Amino acid sequence: MAEQLAPMPGDWRRALAVVAHPDDLEYGCAAAVATWTGEGREVTYLLATRGEAGIDTLEPAQAGPVREREQRASAAVVGVTSVEFLDHADGVIEYGTALRRDLTAAIRRHRPELVITLNFDDTWDGTVWNTPDHRAVGRATLDAAGDAGNRWIFRDTDAEPWDGVRWVAVAGTDSPTHAVDVTDGLEAGVRSLIEHRAYIEALTDEDPETYARTFVEDTVRQAAKHFNGDPAVTFRLYPR
Template structure:
């Protein structure tokens, strides 16, 4: 089934959640750039500071701060200024715990996004690197936070924030993506964003050609016109668009 998302003009706010700095830039920087250009307010939330993502000779004591700085600079390349990091979650040790779900629910209720983009909680065996255990855990926690937790007024009322119905979830690096986004016009911003991650990818001379090859392959997979570039996602509808958020949550069953 090829489920279609809501048109961008119906979306005012979007939240993107990733396990580490640079994850979202690899999977969705071009798409986030398109959303920003369409007038959508985009917030990026990183679960960890990515302190284990380094070359063997790196100064690990400084890496968390460096990677946070890199992500903020990268996000600015495609127009995202609201970049947030959770504290207390260790790179390489992420689990979809109730604490993590609660922290993501807090951000959902603060941002109040109609659209949430996160990593797939389903493992992609044909491209295992995309299914890092932290990615799977962050994706699972985010999906659980979107439904049912964020929209249940009885879940974590101590947060002091009104419940919120997320309309749709976009999964990146899903084994069966269904929806392409043409990023031809925002591809250069994606490349520049990933170059900002100097501790990770900025030194790679083949970076642009690698990203272009991936994006071309996705565009061809979805029969986009020749020369176009794309990112792809699995679309999961959660709630139909509504005029008011003051409705009770759906039944658990």
Template sequence: MVTAHPDDVDFAASATIASWTAQGIQVSYCVCTAGDAGGFDDTPRGEMAAVRQAEQQAAAAAVGVEDVRFLGYPDGRVVESLELRRDITRVIRTLRPDRVVTHSPEIDWRRIAVAHPDHRAVGAAAMAAVYPDARNPFAHPELGRDGLDAWTVRELWLVGSPAERINHAVDVTDTFDRKAAALAAHRSQTAHLPELIEELRAVMAEASAALLPEAGGSGEARLAETFQVVDTA
């Protein structure tokens, strides 16, 4: 999972990730910033990065993820640079994943909050890292000199895509409570939002009704997280 900020993964996909780790799938997080421009209280700015990194570690543990890596780019000032592409490529070649989940580089004009400039920059850089950088042995030659051989990612899953791009939904009804626990760990971001969990539940129920029609007639409200899945093999 390649995200811009601590908490991005938990808003977008943590219930899905909880379902994967429950199946024994190994998941790692690559967070490009430390979230130093976040927060809604009087925490000193100099302490915010450490606070948010600790929160992300706790949130990851709530959904069964142990490996969390921070790249240290400045929050709010991320651009799709060759350096960012190289650093994400380094993580991909190190971990050699079958699937990468990241932000869509597009704008969903219905939900401008998910189209943060950092999200779009990280999404574009991660897409370039997946194709062509990670699989091209001649890209970023310094990585080859470090012994990191080329690697082909088979699937790219995007979060925050425009509605017309969404082509996959995951039923996460059984892991929603773990998503709620992960979000609660981000106290600096969510403690002031008492209605957050119920609002998310309503949005995810609406997504399930639209994209998981097999659950529509069961009489039971189901919850879904949605993605744009791209075959990159």
């Protein structure tokens, strides 16, 4: 019997999802977001970049607006109406106080109980090297969750300190601790990834709908064996 994961906490109302690029949340995590918004919870997306360096066939000045439009459409599919961009440079995000301040300001402004981010480990599956942007944003998000409650750090943000973050949940990690049943959000999660059509068409010759459905459904099925057989999205949960 495969080791079973604990269910994600359910006693929260507001979440802030913080990632580096458009499409980061759609590779699996969006099905969880759809499940949560379907239950009446509020989820906001915060992206460090507009993904302008993510399409090899488009110059950044062209790619950025395309990817922003795709991200907003993608978010709408899973019930997210608030999507913000910080305009850090795609591909060269620097971990440091400037990034931490921007994320801290957003956490204080949105006042989430749950903060979500993406795998910031060195690798995916132990062999595929992770990108510097993912590593920088993920680590800075964990730090900002604490910074947000400290009134003596980043004192120039518009919003008052917020010490109400109860958990940071990291999606896409090789060492998850928790999961959420996404039976109700799975189809929306697939459609959410399909909205990144320009990105997918530049990435693969496979039909975007086939590509998106295969990726998302395979991911949640793999997780199911660790969550009572239910299609699931997994997280490494850091309580605060």
